[in-house]
Amino acid sequence: MGATSAVTDANFASDVLQSETPVLVDFWAEWCGPCRKVDMMLEEIASELGDKVRIVKLNIDENPETARAYRVLSVPTLTMFKGGEPVQSVAGARPKGDLIKLIETAM
Template identity: 85%
Template sequence: MGATSVVTDANFVSDVLQSDRPVLVDFWAEWCAPCRKVDMLLEEIASEMGDAVRIVKLNIDENPETTRAYRVMSAPTLTVFKGGEPVQSIVGARPKSDLVKLIETAL
């Protein structure tokens, strides 16, 4: 059973780009109300799909290097990485089915 975890500028390369599994990165912020809705859905998805994908959260206010590197302009932005490369992104709160489809693009 999976759970979401936290990544930072310091461990983004090792935890996301060098991961042997696809990784969904939730670029979020404390002040972002839609981020809280997405967070609950991601916890559900992590427990259901945790063996196939890793789900991590990166606070955009506390991690400006990674946020800039991937040109994140809005929160939440959800990006799937596979093999060290971003595969697909969506911006804004979406239904669970959309999040699952996003993850499935990297499986």
């Protein structure tokens, strides 16, 4: 059963870029209201999809280097990575179905 986990500037390369499993990165911030709504949906999706995808969260205030490297200008921004490369990205809170479609782009 899957669950979301946190990543940082320090472990982003090993946990996301070097992952053999597709990874959805949720770029978020503590002060972001829509991020909390997305967080609940991501927990559900992680449970439903299990080992097919990893879902990780990166707090942009605590980890500015990675956010800057991927040009994250607003939160939440959700970016799908496969084979160490960003495949697709969406900004803003989206319905659960849209998030599942985003994940399916890399499966």
